[in-house]
Amino acid sequence: MQIDSDIIGLYAGETRLSLxxxxxxxIALENMGANVDLSxxxxxxxxxxxxxxxxxxxxxxxxxxxxxxxxxVLGLICTDKLIPNPEIINILLLSIDRLMELVxxxxxxxxxxxxxxxxxxxxxxxAVLPDDQKKSITKVRDIPLPCGNHAFQVAEFNLLRGLDxxxxxxxxxxxxxxxxxDKKETPLNLIRVxxxxxxxxxxxxxIQTVGTLEEDKSEIDMPYFILLASALTQEQLISKxxxxxxQVHQVNNAIADLIHPQNxxxxxxxxxxxxxxxxxxxxxxxSEKKAHHQETLNALSNExxxxxxxxxxxxxxxxxxxxxxxIHFVKKQIQHLVxxxxxxxxxxxxxxxxxxxxxxxxxxxxNAKLHLQCDSINMDSRILKRLIEPLSDIVIKMIxxxxxxxxxxxxxxxxxxxxxxxxxxxxxxxxLLKITASSSFSISQDxxxxxxxxxxxxxxxxxxxxxxxxxxxxxxxxxxxxxxxFIVHGYHVQVDKHHYVIPKLNVHxxxxxxxxxxxxxxxxxxxxxxxxxxxxxxxxxxxxxxxxSDYQDKKGIIVCRVGDQFFVICIxxxxxxxxxxxxxxxxxxxxxxxxxxxDEDIVMFVPDMGQLAAQVA
Amino acid sequence: xxxxxxxxxxxIVASMVPEFKKELQDLVVKExxxxxxxxxxxxxxxxxxxxxxFIATHNTLSQKDGKLxxxxxxxxxxxxxxTMRLDQHFEIQQEG
Numbered sequence: 002m003q004i005d006s007d008i009i010g011l012y013a014g015e016t017r018l019s020l021x022x023x024x025x026x027x028i029a030l031e032n033m034g035a036n037v038d039l040s041x042x043x044x045x046x047x048x049x050x051x052x053x054x055x056x057x058x059x060x061x062x063x064x065x066x067x068x069x070x071x072x073x074v075l076g077l078i079c080t081d082k083l084i085p086n087p088e089i090i091n092i093l094l095l096s097i098d099r100l101m102e103l104v105x106x107x108x109x110x111x112x113x114x115x116x117x118x119x120x121x122x123x124x125x126x127x128a129v130l131p132d133d134q135k136k137s138i139t140k141v142r143d144i145p146l147p148c149g150n151h152a153f154q155v156a157e158f159n160l161l162r163g164l165d166x167x168x169x170x171x172x173x174x175x176x177x178x179x180x181x182x183d184k185k186e187t188p189l190n191l192i193r194v195x196x197x198x199x200x201x202x203x204x205x206x207x208i209q210t211v212g213t214l215e216e217d218k219s220e221i222d223m224p225y226f227i228l229l230a231s232a233l234t235q236e237q238l239i240s241k242x243x244x245x246x247x248q249v250h251q252v253n254n255a256i257a258d259l260i261h262p263q264n265x266x267x268x269x270x271x272x273x274x275x276x277x278x279x280x281x282x283x284x285x286x287x288s289e290k291k292a293h294h295q296e297t298l299n300a301l302s303n304e305x306x307x308x309x310x311x312x313x314x315x316x317x318x319x320x321x322x323x324x325x326x327x328i329h330f331v332k333k334q335i336q337h338l339v340x341x342x343x344x345x346x347x348x349x350x351x352x353x354x355x356x357x358x359x360x361x362x363x364x365x366x367x368n369a370k371l372h373l374q375c376d377s378i379n380m381d382s383r384i385l386k387r388l389i390e391p392l393s394d395i396v397i398k399m400i401x402x403x404x405x406x407x408x409x410x411x412x413x414x415x416x417x418x419x420x421x422x423x424x425x426x427x428x429x430x431x432x433l434l435k436i437t438a439s440s441s442f443s444i445s446q447d448x449x450x451x452x453x454x455x456x457x458x459x460x461x462x463x464x465x466x467x468x469x470x471x472x473x474x475x476x477x478x479x480x481x482x483x484x485x486x487f488i489v490h491g492y493h494v495q496v497d498k499h500h501y502v503i504p505k506l507n508v509h510x511x512x513x514x515x516x517x518x519x520x521x522x523x524x525x526x527x528x529x530x531x532x533x534x535x536x537x538x539x540x541x542x543x544x545x546x547x548x549x550s551d552y553q554d555k556k557g558i559i560v561c562r563v564g565d566q567f568f569v570i571c572i573x574x575x576x577x578x579x580x581x582x583x584x585x586x587x588x589x590x591x592x593x594x595x596x597x598x599x600d601e602d603i604v605m606f607v608p609d610m611g612q613l614a615a616q617v618a
Numbered sequence: 619x620x621x622x623x624x625x626x627x628x629x630i631v632a633s634m635v636p637e638f639k640k641e642l643q644d645l646v647v648k649e650x651x652x653x654x655x656x657x658x659x660x661x662x663x664x665x666x667x668x669x670x671x672f673i674a675t676h677n678t679l680s681q682k683d684g685k686l687x688x689x690x691x692x693x694x695x696x697x698x699x700x701t702m703r704l705d706q707h708f709e710i711q712q713e714g
Contacts, residue, residue, distance in 0.1 A: 060697030111696055112712050177666035182632065187665050189698045206702045211670050213678040214643045221670050225702070 012055050013107045016064075019048050020101050024094060029379065030078070031090035037078065042085075046075040052100075057196045060189065064103050067115045070122040071096050073158075077126065092121045126158070146205070146226050147174060147250050153203050153228045160256055163200065163230030170202070170230055170252040171238060177206075177223035180248075188225075198241050199231025228252075347375040347425050347432075357393045358421070362400070368418040369400045375425035380432060392434075395478075396421050399438045437477035489607050492559065493580045494572040496543060501572075502580065503559055507610045509567065510560035511577055522553055528617070531569045533560055539617035540569045543608050563614035570608075621653035627660045630668030638668075642675050652684030658691045659713070664698065676708045687711070 026045045030037065053068035074093060077083035085093075096118045103110040142160065144153040153172075163170055173195065175181060181191050195201060207224040231238060238249050355371050362369040403419050419438065426433040491504040492511065510533070521532045529552055530537040538560065540552055555571035622645055626638055645651045654675065664672070676686045690713040691699065699710045 060694060060701070062697055062700045108693065109712065111693065111700070177669065182666035187663065188669060188702065189694055192698070192701050201701070204702055206669075206673070206704065208673045208677060208704075208707060211673040211677065213681065214639060214674045215647055215678060216674075223666060223670055223673075 009059055009107060012059055013104050016052050016055065016104045017101065019052060020097055020104065023048055024097055025379070027085075027090050027093055027097070030085045031087055033085070037081070037085065039079065039081075042075065042078045046072060046079050049075060054196070057201070058193055060193070061103075061107065061110055063111050063113055063115050064100065064107075067096060067100050067103065067118060067122075070119055070126075071100070073126050074122055083125075089125060092118075092125055096122055142256070144170075144172070144228060144252055144256070147172060148224070151205060151207060151226075153205060153226070155203050155228065159202050160230075163202065164256075168199065168230040168232050169234070170228065170256060171199075171235070172250040172252060173227040173229055173238075173242070173244065174248045174250065175225045175227070177225050178221060192227075195227055195229060195242065198233055198238065199229040201227055202230055203228040345379060347378040347380050348373055351375060351389075351392075351423065353389050354392050354396070354423070357389070358396055358400070361393075361397050365401075365404075367400060367404050369404070370418050370420050371396060372420065372422045374422060378425045378427050378432065388434075392423070392436075395436060396423070399436070403438060433479055435477060435479045491580065491607070492574075493578040494557075494559065494570075494574040496570070496572050498573075501543065502607045503561065503570065504607070504610060505579065507561045507563055508559055509562040512558040512560070513575065513577070514556065519553065531558065531571075533558075533567075533569065536567070538567050538569045540571060541613045541617055543570055543613065561610060561613070563610050566614040566618055568614060568617045570613075620651065621655065622649075622651040623655045623657055625657040625659060629661055629663040629665075630658075630671065631663060631665045632667040635667045635671050639671050639674070642671065646675065646678050646682070646684070650682075652679060652682050653687075654679060654684065655687045655689055657689050658695060661695065662692055664695055669698075669702075672704070672708075685709075689713075 023045055026041055026048075030041055030045065033041075049068050049072050053065050053072055056062075056065035056068060071093060074083065074089070078085050078089075083089065099115060099118045103113055103115070106113065141154050142157045144155055144160075146152060160170060175191065177188055177191075181188060192201070192204075204225065204227045207226070210222050210224055212218055212221060229238075233241065235246075235249050235251055238244070239246060242249075351373050355373060358369065358371040361367075399421060400419050422435075422437045424435045424437070426435065489502050489504050491502045491506075492508060494501050494503055523530045523532070523537060525537075529540040531540050531552070532538075541561075552571045555573060556575050557572045559570045559572060561568050561570060624641065624645065626634070628634060630638060642654075646654060656672070656675075672686070672688065678684075679686050686708040688699070688708065688710040691710055692713060696710060696712040699705055704710065
């Protein structure tokens with residue numbers, strides 16, 4: 002069977018895409034540390050398994066071999082025996098890179114060298130096994146052929162892998178003349194058919210039986226043996242491969258000790274659970290995760306404090322590049338840590354947006370469609386959730402604006418759907434969301450700006466919204482969602498059990514145990530005012546609805562200044578704590594680090610001081 | 619003796635194998651060639667009988683301490699030989 006070059010091209014194309022995905026997934030896996038997301042690990046395992054099987058079917062030996070070795074390592078991660086630390090992920094990523102090179106040069110891939118990567122991967126597999134099992138990597142076991150005069154020599158590890166996946170090990174016996182040639186088949190086709198029903202561990206052609214050129218044999222024998230790991234039963238295999246019972250031998254005796262280990266508890270390979278279809282997750286190790294996070298955050302916090310202190314000692318013009326780089330590095334590490342639990346594919350969350358647009362289009366009887374182009378981009382789900390409403394708002398108003406254009410300006414059929422495309426592009430420090438509405442109408446910029454009343458909601462997420470651009474064919478606007486963490490130097494305070502960081506830059510005065518005297522307070526229309534230095538300053542409520550008596554009960558007062566505007570924030574904290582808070586963009590308040598006293602359950606909010614000042618102006 | 623290169627130029631299948639084997643016999647048995655290179659340029663398929671011809675040639679050369687090398691194999695043929703572990707018996711090189 003000649004494999005069509007189109008099929009190889011299709012395989013190469015799909016495999017390249019899969020490898021790009023695997024690369025991203027591996028990085029996500031690394032960020033999870035000990036808290037492995039088994040479903041993600043199994044997804045990667047399954048993807049590489051498909052690549053391997055495809056290579057087997059097409060006959061791409063090196064791609065199959067390297068995929069197999071990567072799969073072995075992923076199998077250990079899936080079975081919770083290998084924690085994907087940076088070293089392991091690095092080896093996997095290097096191997097994926099090499100696999101990509103093989104796929105890019107698919108025609109000559111079988112001549113390319115994979116020894117270096119094979120050694121690394123095999124070493125990895127070996128290294129994580131318990132001492133008593135390490136030898137299974139190198140230990141070769143003899144599997145005698147049914148005729149008894151030869152034996153397969155197979156690494157024990159490969160047999161164990163097959164058994165671990167719930168497979169049976171068989172020896173298939175063929176005669177390449179009677180069972181293949183006489184049936185007008187080719188050996189290559191035979192191999193491909195067999196590979197569709199299991200994993201070929203090894204195969205052996207009895208070349209001695211074939212004889213020499215000098216022997217004048219009218220009929221030659223060509224015994225060919227295949228060692229196959231298959232989930233099929235013997236009967237199923239006989240039926241599927243159209244074999245006779247004597248051609249299928251289940252291997253039992255030679256691997257009896259592997260099938261029935263003496264101590265199952267010590268031998269994870271023998272736990273009969275499939276790797277890919279595993280539904281029962283391991284117990285959620287919350288305490289482990291928390292301890293791990295706590296420890297890492299503490300270390301990073303110390304590192305950050307040290308780096309900041311070092312840089313702050315220097316004059317701005319003499320700040321050391323190393324110090325700044327160090328801060329940047331620590332910020333990145335913290336970012337990985339705080340994001341790892343919350344990364345979700347953009348497409349998953351924006352699916353809700355799609356539904357809301359569909360609902361709007363249906364109820365408004367407008368023919369409109371939203372196309373999402375955000376494959377393989379992950380973002381913090383907390384940011385994404387906050388994006389749904391404003392994005393829906395923007396898109397709906399864009400659809401509405403286009404739909405209600407005066408007909409005399411139309412140069413296209415109104416029956417054509419209004420198509421909005423939301424395209425996400427991951428950039429170095431932010432994610433760019435570009436919303437484009439295909440329209441053949443000419444729309445004034447004023448009309449385009451009108452729908453964007455959600456701007457303020459986005460501003461509170463630190464998202465910048467560009468001014469829409471328009472031309473004759475389409476309208477589009479862009480929003481930039483920052484991804485980097487930023488550091489806020491300020492006071493950690495509590496207000497109604499919520500934690501806040503008030504930037505020191507905006508703190509004019511910090512008064513503890515002040516304001517209990519009633520004459521210092523005054524209700525003015527709907528606002529509460531506090532007397533400070535003989536001036537009445539507006540009180541800003543940053544946590545909820547309060548009346549005058551609530552404010553009087555507070556433990557402290559912070560007098561804030563933004564530009565020329567002064568205002569007051571009432572707090573419950575009883576002492577001043579100055580910190581460097583590391584914050585995330587979504588509402589500037591997801592996580593923060595407080596010196597060495599980190600509690601990862603504390604979520605801190607950094608109020609938008611400019612917005613608060615504007616409220617009371 | 620010397621090295622010889624043979625180029626069948628067409629698929630090595632049952633219908634051509636008797637003639638091909640005769641040519642191989644002449645080279646290896648009669649002429650005493652011990653280093654034989656089979657150039658598979660233009661060969662897209664090898665069936666079981668054709669495979670037998672390669673193995674018989676290898677077995678014959680082995681008896682004479684000779685060596686068989688198969689060169690310019692198509693990816694399919696290269697894949698077949700590798701899967702059958704024939705590369706453990708004689709050298710095979712892919713085309714390109």
